């Protein structure tokens with residue numbers, strides 16, 4: 001914990017947070033920039049550390065066991081709005097960026113956030129003018145002495161790994177990143193890939209892409225190592241068909257309304273079954289249509305920050 005002195009709360013105003021709960025100690029920063037006491041400076045992505053190793057560059061301790069995005073758990077499709085790092089109970093968890101703790105909560109059984117278990121939300125300086133916050137779920141304990149309103153620095157211990165809450169029920173840190181919010185509210189539509197702020201493992205982050213076709217389906221198979229998954233947006237363009245499809249894994253464009261249905265607008269997202277022992281992930285995007293006469297298909301893939309990673313036309 002940082003020893004900076006700050007004026008945290010001028011009064012104890014009741015604040016309604018996204019869960020519907022009314023809290024006294026929660027600071028509502030929803031329409032003001034988070035200020036760490038050094039002004040409203042912009043910080044760069046290199047000010048982010050991985051939450052298990054505390055290092056800016058990923059270490060072996062940071063191995064992602066379940067990445068951001070579509071997944072299949074025991075045959076059930078859902079959309080994972082964070083990354084998981086499996087570690088034994090008691091493993092230290094570190095703040096990913098400098099910031100202020102805006103929420104510490106262990107929701108009661110039967111409440112909407114029960115599956116979060118003991119969790120913490122930290123508000124950070126804006127990045128590129130965008131408010132943001134990180135969340136740390138399933139903790140076994142908070143670091144001694146921390147309270148809502150406290151300021152922490154990147155790399156400060158904030159808690160320990162556990163398996164509180166429900167979910168896949170293994171000991172792991174589930175780490176989330178949100179944009180356009182820093183009040184501690186949990187708003188699904190504002191969750192973004194944590195790989196927007198974390199450095200991926202070294203080496204190419206361009207996935208292996210295989211495009212095939214039958215008379216009724218274009219199949220775009222995307223394979224990537226877990227610690228280099230930065231795919232954010234896929235555009236499938238059947239050449240000459242004027243029937244482009246965009247699937248944006250962050251804004252939800254091209255995803256069903258609740259994000260947890262794999263099919264929208266003739267495109268079905270088909271992930272391989274989740275497997276903690278596998279170090280890579282395969283997701284196939286299946287675009288149904290009448291493709292008997294289709295001669296070629298272009299595929300563009302952008303990373304979570306909008307950079308073009310892949311652009312190739314496959315001829316059938």
Ligand SMILES: [Zn+2]
Pocket residue numbers: 066080082083084173174175
């Ligand atoms: Zn998770």
